[in-house]
Amino acid sequence: MLANEQTGVAIDGDAVKMFCDYNVSVKALEDLSDLANQKLDRDRRNWSLAALTEELFCRELPKPKKIRLGNWELYPLSKEQLQYAATDAFASWHLYQVLKSLPDAVKDPADRSENISTPIFVAGLE
Numbered sequence: 001m002l003a004n005e006q007t008g009v010a011i012d013g014d015a016v017k018m019f020c021d022y023n024v025s026v027k028a029l030e031d032l033s034d035l036a037n038q039k040l041d042r043d044r045r046n047w048s049l050a051a052l053t054e055e056l057f058c059r060e061l062p063k064p065k066k067i068r069l070g071n072w073e074l075y076p077l078s079k080e081q082l083q084y085a086a087t088d089a090f091a092s093w094h095l096y097q098v099l100k101s102l103p104d105a106v107k108d109p110a111d112r113s114e115n116i117s118t119p120i121f122v123a124g125l126e
Contacts, residue, residue: 009033009049009092032095041105049088052095061091 009032018024033047040055053061067084077085 009047009052030096032092032099035096035099038104039099039102049091049095053091056095056098062087 011029011031015026015029018026032049032052033045036047036052036055037044047055050061050063053059062084064080064084067078067080070078070081072081
């Protein structure tokens with residue numbers, strides 16, 4: 001089986017697990033942390049899904065430790081686990097859409113010449 005695309009933060013391990021456990025190959029992976037570093041004019045960092053949500057939407061992404069570190073091998077998953085997974089999936093998708101729509105950040109100060117304002121001289125004040 002082949003899945004088209006997966007987005008998220010630090011998702012390489014997720015793709016390996018999907019293949020090993022369910023024989024599902026992911027066609028394309030897009031790590032949101034790498035994409036954020038490409039798009040945001042910040043120091044390079046390892047973004048978490050919660051940190052990106054806070055940065056771009058000024059909203060807290062709930063990540064209760066009890067659920068996050070719970071047993072995800074159980075069947076069926078609890079209502080709380082399903083809500084957590086759905087929230088993470090939607091947040092990942094929405095962050096991807098927003099980040100992809102942004103222009104790449106300019107990292108080299110020499111490339112910022114178009115952003116530097118030209119000084120205005122007023123007669124008599126030079």
